[in-house]
Amino acid sequence: MKHPLKIKIAVLAGICGAMVVLGISLGSVPLTWPQLLSPEYRLILFIRLWRLLLAAVTGSGLAVAGIILQALLRNPLAEPYLLGTSSGAGLGAVIAAIIGAGSIYLPLSAFMGAIAATLCVLQLSRIGNRLPIQAIILNGVIVSIALSGIIVFLISTSPNEALHGLMWWLWGSLQVFDPILLTVVTIIVVSGIICAYVFAQDLNALCLGEENATHVGVNTENVKIVLFFVTAIMTASLVSICGIIGFVGLIIPHATRFWTSPNHKILIPVTCLAASAFMIGCDLISRSIAAPMEIPIGIVTAIIGAPIFLVVFKTKQTGKSKP
């Protein structure tokens, strides 16, 4: 914690760059760089680049959504799926699979499910024109559990083979080959991150509590509505194409906040770097550890993320107990 910020950012940027290089070089087909750049294997190069881009976008999007929610809800366990997005998306996907809507409509159905679940949570929590924080957390948990129950019920009563194909959903996958979908989601996520950065001042103030934020001129109710909306759209679009990838949105914000600064003007860009490096690294591991099989990325983020979280948490604890 004593090293100056600039050095830490440089280290993170270096790690991120190294991950990108590794991500391009490694794959199930061993190819040298000249081979990759030749027109013959260009499609493989693009597949790898798409994957890296999606990993970076997914990591940054989920981590920034986590940052926003942790600041708005002032709860260290807040993460992007708290508003019911993951169960809502899952329900949308299962319904699409059951009615045989086909793989083309699955992302759209998942997106609508996620947004519907989030709107439900926010509407349930609303009192007049205000959105009380405790209500949101409680309602988010309740709605998530209820929707998960419906999903399990649907899966068990209609053993449609198509549902087997949805197993990847539970643990996430970065294999998306629709360039239009990828572009749309990238634009959504990048816009969301920029929006969060624009509101960095408000997020800083909200960390002090809503009352204190109001006392320094932050219109808390408006900010909450805008930022919940941004978080919901970002998370919903990511879940609808990648499935559920956990831990990134919870852990990376804590780790970067601890390592650099809680000031959102610094936290948001640094977290994007860190989350991208983390996701690309996890993606590399998921592809290479049990080659040619691929471990679902959500499992890797969990296995690697949990120890990181424990280390960060422990270090924070011991730091606090010192006089």
Add this chain to the structure above:
Amino acid sequence: MKIIRLIISLLFCFLCLDSWAQDAAVAKKLRIISLAPATTEILFALGLDQDIVAVSQFCNYPKPALTKEKAGTFSAPDIEKIVYLKPDIIFCAGLEQAETVHKLRQLGFNVCVSDPKNFEELFSSISAIAGCTHTEAAAQMLIAEMKKRINSVRVRASRRTYEKKQKVFIEIWHDPLITAGRTSFLNELITLAGGENISRTISRPYGIVGPEFVITNNPDCILLAYMQPAQARETIRKRLGWQKISAVSANRIYGDIDPNILLRPGPRAVEALEEIYERLYPDETSSKN
């Protein structure tokens, strides 16, 4: 912007691949990838051994398939490997591989899907595969051979119409208890072999049933369609209330048919048919020897 360039380049690749695939199809040597074990067996039976560049990890029959390049598992294709091998056609199975099929088609590959539920559909499937690969003559021979063997079993089964039909319970998995419904391939096999699938009331291909269902329907024999350890039959005998079932008391629990031939709608399905017939009417087999 970088994204726009990438999109344009990807579109360009699609177009190249598409036209190249069409050209390649006309040329003599096809590059085939099969991600479904049943389809792999069909391709080998049609004599396409040399044209297969890769199979899935679970394609284990016939023996030469084991030496082929592996392109992923049943549900998770190795996309990079597939792209690298530049196939002309990729064969996939039905609904379980829907996501895989979608992804491969998005990348511009020619994907053929087959998911036969009975012999009629299997023969159409074989003909379709032969049509894609210009092996119509071999297909006709294969189909004729299969029809001959099926008819032989059908005739023998019809001679036993004076008896009550044998009731059969197919156990595809033990926990949960999964069986084959009316629209499954196994149902067709049992019916053709002169038996009666007690689960034919289930309209789906597969269904989960409770043990009381089996006890109530009292099958004459039980077929296990999964690899089991040696004591499996003892365990089944010990299931609560199952001692009353005819199949259990008459010791007619058969776990010795290779599950791969039971569950793969391919050329060996006729072998499965014959094996099932022998289990249903063991007296005929023993008297033949």
Add this chain to the structure above:
Amino acid sequence: MSEMIAVRNLCGGYTHIPVIHDVSFSIRKGETVGIIGPNGSGKSTLLRLLSRVLYPEKGEVLLENRNIRTFPLKEFCRRVAFVSQEAPTEFSFSSREIVAMGRIPYLRRLEPENQNDKDAIAEAMRLTDVLELAEREIQTLSAGEYQRVILARALAQKTELILLDEPTSHLDIGHQVQFLDLLRMLNRRHCVTIAMVIHDLNLASEYCDRLILLHEGRIFQTGTPEDILTYQNLETVYKTVVVVRKNPVSQKPYIVLVPQEQLCPRN
């Protein structure tokens, strides 16, 4: 002295059930006003009705003859600052970052701090004597140090009025006097108007020009400490026996509490 804040027939509370009933008073520019009263009399609620955190059910609050709701929030916060009794948040900001948040009313969203802002922050930290704590994380500060940082944040807002909610409750005597001396200096030398909710009647007596005594959500009486702090008023409102003396040094009223066992039987 001109009127800065005018409260007219104010009714309000945290929910629709009002805690404050029909309260009217005014605060003049340059005054130090103390709001006192027993627990549950609505002191903190009243203060929050003045700071725009709570909406009034009835009545209005005027700042320089304009209803406070008609000001855009940031402009209001350039005129009125608030010092609450808060524990350091679990986010480990540095002291300077906390004080810098006091400049938010002057900064548009992506606008970086200019020299003006930096000067205001430095000045605020100098006045409150927290300059050497600038880079320390707030969780490492003591209660007294953190309270001064919060005050610095309010000072950085460069407002004409500061509202304080029991700013000295959890400070020891030394820090209490230090803090209130600082407020007095700001009031006298920098013309900052002060309105504070204060628990300790003796501190209120020493440091406030005027007192507002609240009782069950209504104003019991307003006036100078000499007028308000009589044993009759205090026994009625606080329902306990007190003795009022004069502080030998400042001549201000000085309240002595009387434990039960010291009471002589009365006729």
